[in-house]
Structures are given as structure tokens and as C-alpha cells.
Amino acid sequence: MEIPIxxxxxxxxxxxCLFFVLPLTASHVNAEQDAYTEAYDRGDYxxxxxxxxxxxxxxxxxxxxxxxCLYYYGKGVSQSYSESLKWFHKSAGKGNARAMYAIAGxxxxxxxxxxxxxxxxxxxxxxxxxxxxDAMDIIGVMYELGKGQNQDYAEALKWxxxxxxxxxxxxxxxxGTLYAEGxxxxxxxxxxxxxxKKAFNAKGGAAASTNIGLMYFRGxxxxxxxxxxxxxxxxxxxxxxxxxxxxxxFMYDSGLGGKxxxxxxxxxSRMAADKGEVLGMTNLASMYARGVGVPQDYEVALxxxxxxxxxxxxIGMKALGKIYYEGLGVPKDENEASKWYRRAGEQExxxx
Numbered sequence: 001m002e003i004p005i006x007x008x009x010x011x012x013x014x015x016x017c018l019f020f021v022l023p024l025t026a027s028h029v030n031a032e033q034d035a036y037t038e039a040y041d042r043g044d045y046x047x048x049x050x051x052x053x054x055x056x057x058x059x060x061x062x063x064x065x066x067x068x069c070l071y072y073y074g075k076g077v078s079q080s081y082s083e084s085l086k087w088f089h090k091s092a093g094k095g096n097a098r099a100m101y102a103i104a105g106x107x108x109x110x111x112x113x114x115x116x117x118x119x120x121x122x123x124x125x126x127x128x129x130x131x132x133x134d135a136m137d138i139i140g141v142m143y144e145l146g147k148g149q150n151q152d153y154a155e156a157l158k159w160x161x162x163x164x165x166x167x168x169x170x171x172x173x174x175x176g177t178l179y180a181e182g183x184x185x186x187x188x189x190x191x192x193x194x195x196x197k198k199a200f201n202a203k204g205g206a207a208a209s210t211n212i213g214l215m216y217f218r219g220x221x222x223x224x225x226x227x228x229x230x231x232x233x234x235x236x237x238x239x240x241x242x243x244x245x246x247x248x249x250f251m252y253d254s255g256l257g258g259k260x261x262x263x264x265x266x267x268x269s270r271m272a273a274d275k276g277e278v279l280g281m282t283n284l285a286s287m288y289a290r291g292v293g294v295p296q297d298y299e300v301a302l303x304x305x306x307x308x309x310x311x312x313x314x315i316g317m318k319a320l321g322k323i324y325y326e327g328l329g330v331p332k333d334e335n336e337a338s339k340w341y342r343r344a345g346e347q348e349x350x351x352x
Contacts, residue, residue, distance in 0.1 A: 036066070045076030064091035065099045072102070072111075081112025092126075100127035101135050108138075108147075117148030128159075133166035140174055144183065153184020164195075169205030172198050176211060180220065189221020209236030210244045217247075226257030237268055245272035246279035253287065262293025273304065281308040282315045289319075289328070298329020309340065317344035 039047040049070055055063030068087035071080045085106050091099035104123035107116045121142055127135035140159030143152045157178055163171025176195030179188045193215055199208035213232030216225045230251045236244025249269030252261045266287060272280025285304035288297045302323060308316030317340045323330060325337035 040075075045070065047076075049076040059090075059094070061091045061094035061096040061099070064088075064094070065096050065102070068099065068102060081106060085112045092123075095130070097127045097130035097132040097135075100124075100130070101132050104135065104138070117142065121148035128162075131166070133163045133168040134170065136160075136163035136166070137168050137170040137174060140171070144174070144178070153178065157184055167202055169199040169202040169208065172196075172202060172205065173208050173211060176208070180211070180215070189215065193221055206236055206239035207241050207243070209233070209239070210241055210247060213244065213247060226251070228257075230257035237271075242272045242275035242277035242280065245269075245275070246277045246283055249280060249283045253283065253292070262287070266293045273307075276311075278308040278311050278313040278316065281305070281311075282313065282319065285316070285319065289323075298323065302329065309343070312347060314344050314347050317341070317347065 036048050036051040039045070039051060049067075052063045052067050052070075056067060064087050068084040068091060069075075070077050070084075071087065072084035073079065077083075085103065088099040088102045088106070092103055100123050104120045104127065106112055107120035107123060109115065121139065124135040124139050124142070128139055136159050140156040140163065142148050143156035143159060145151065157175065160171045160174045160178070164175060165171075172195050176192040176199065177183075178185055179195065180192035181187070193212070196208045196211045196215070199205040200212065209232045213229045213236070214220070215222055216232065217229035218224065230248065233244045233248040233251060237248045245268045249265045249267075249272060251257050252259075252265035252268065254260070265283070269280045269283035269287065273284045274280075281304045285301040285308070287293050288304070289301035290296070302320070305316045305319040305323070309320055310316075321337045321340035321344065322328070323337075324333045324340065326332070
């Protein structure tokens with residue numbers, strides 16, 4: 001079964017609660033904050049929770065935000081999106097922009113509350129007006145995707161540019177993606193590459209390595225060079241970028257850009273899959289279905305294709321259709337095959 005390369009350039013988007021060390025002013029608060037950071041960094045979340053309590057009693061907005069993060073991730077406390085949202089609201093009420101950003105993320109994802117893109121956009125807007133670059137970036141993504149308002153590439157570019165002015169790597173990546181795909185601007189691969197490389201050199205810009213690698217893989221604005229593509233995927237993979245891991249797994253499996261190495265292909269595809277990257281899942285499923293680098297095992301292949309399909313992946317859906325239609329490791333089931341082919345067709349229509 002075919003393993004596809006990513007079909008489009010990546011959009012940089014982070015909508016979860018991000019854990020930041022925020023500046024505090026009073027010296028005694030700083031001491032408590034240091035104790036909290038030390039406890040959190042060594043994985044002693046129960047102590048981190050206890051250290052926050054005196055600051056919570058003083059209604060410190062940064063401590064409230066951090067407590068919300070502990071509940072969001074379930075660290076030192078029972079995981080609870082409703083509790084995280086409560087504390088984010090308390091912190092936001094005292095002007096904390098990161099808390100506003102986190103509230104928006106919960107509305108966007110529908111975690112602890114009904115999914116509401118309009119409400120998410122409102123909170124991202126409040127955070128953006130306080131100078132939160134990540135919020136500016138996501139507002140741009142919402143305009144690009146038409147979530148919470150009508151699709152508007154010009155407005156998306158405006159917000160990405162505002163984020164980029166604040167040195168947001170995500171904003172830079174997303175500007176590059178608009179140019180690479182000709183969305184709201186004339187397609188310009190050279191301009192896209194400029195922004196991808198600028199993002200890569202910015203703080204937190206490792207994800208841009210995947211887009212740079214894709215440009216070399218496809219020959220978009222540069223000479224097609226599988227070796228150079230692999231180099232960039234390797235850079236991103238070693239920095240923990242899941243899409244780069246998946247692409248690198250593909251390169252090792254196919255032998256493009258260097259030596260074919262099924263053990264490396266399996267390693268990177270599995271790492272990507274474990275991070276929730278659907279291309280990693282379909283890579284891994286394909287290796288088990290073909291029996292390359294591992295004993296052929298349609299049961300494991302089916303598991304990974306199903307996981308990818310349930311995340312909306314068209315390749316996973318089509319592969320399931322093929323497995324059931326041909327009876328690969330399962331009894332033939334034309335009804336089940338038709339279901340997955342139909343879902344794949346519906347998903348393709350949504351993407352047009």
C-alpha cells in the first residue's frame with residue numbers, strides 16, 4: 001500500500017495550554033516561584049501544586065494560570081478541563097494574556113465546554129490586543145480556515161504578519177505557507193522559502209524544517225533534491241517535530257535521498273505515530289501490511305489505519321476499504337469496505 005508524502009505545507013498552530021514561566025515582581029513571590037519551577041521541572045507535581053497555594057491565596061494571576069495548567073494536563077491533580085477553565089478565567093480576570101489564550105484554546109477544542117469557534121476567536125482577540133503573538137497567529141489560522149468567521153486569506157496574512165513582527169515562528173511559517181500555496185497572494189516559492197528559513201532560525205521554529213524539506217522533496221522553487229529534503233526532515237525529527245519524523249520514516253522506507261533502512265523507517269514512523277501524527281500512523285500501518293522491516297501483520301496494520309481514519313485521514317480510510325474488500329487478514333466484508341470508501345469520498349469533498 002502506498003505511503004504518501006504530506007499533501008500540503010504545514011500550518012503552524014498551537015491551541016493547547018502552553019506552560020510558560022511568567023515574570024513576577026515581588027522578591028518573596030519570586031522565591032516561591034523558583035520553588036515551584038524546580039518542583040515542576042523534576043516532575044514533582046504534588047509539590048508544585050502545594051507551592052502554588054500561598055500565591056493562589058494572594059490572588060496572584062500567574063499562579064492561577066499555572067494552577068489551570070496543572071488541571072489541564074492532570075499533573076499533581078486529577079485532570080479536569082472544567083477546573084482548568086475556571087482558573088484560567090480567574091487569571092484572565094486579572095489581565096493575564098496567557099490565560100486568555102488558554103481559554104480560547106479550550107473553546108476551540110471543545111475541552112470542558114462546548115466547542116465554539118466564535119467564542120474562541122473573541123478570546124484570542126482579547127489576548128492579541130494584549131500583545132500575545134501566539135493568539136495573533138491563531139486568529140490568522142482561523143481566518144485561513146474559515147473557523148468562527150468567513151474565510152479571508154487577506155485577513156489571515158494581516159494577522160500572521162502581526163505575529164511575525166513579534167518574532168513568532170508560527171506566524172512566519174504561516175506566511176510562507178500562504179505563498180507556497182498561493183492563498184490570497186500570488187504563488188511565490190522563493191518568498192515561501194525565505195519565510196520558512198526565517199522561521200527556522202527564530203525561537204521555537206523547528207517545525208519549519210518540515211516545510212523546507214517538502215520544498216526540496218517537490219522541487220518547489222528549488223531543484224528537486226531528495227538528499228537535501230532528508231537532511232531537513234532529519235533536523236526536524238531530531239528536534240521532536242512529529243511531521244518531520246513521519247516524513248523521515250517515509251524517506252527511509254522508500255530509500256529516497258539515501259540508503260533504504262527499514263529499521264530507521266520503523267523507528268521514526270512509530271515515534272511520529274505515538275505523537276499523534278497520522279502520516280506516521282499510515283507509514284507504520286503500511287510497513288506491517290507489506291511485511292517490510294517487521295513480520296507481516298494485518299491486525300496491527302488495521303489498528304493503525306483505523307486510528308488514522310478516526311482522525312479524519314483519507315489514506316487510512318481508503319486502506320481500510322481495501323483491507324475489507326480484499327479480506328486482508330480479516331474476513332471479506334463489502335459493506336464495511338463500502339463504508340470506508342464512502343467516508344473517504346466524503347472527506348475528500350470536504351477538502352475541496
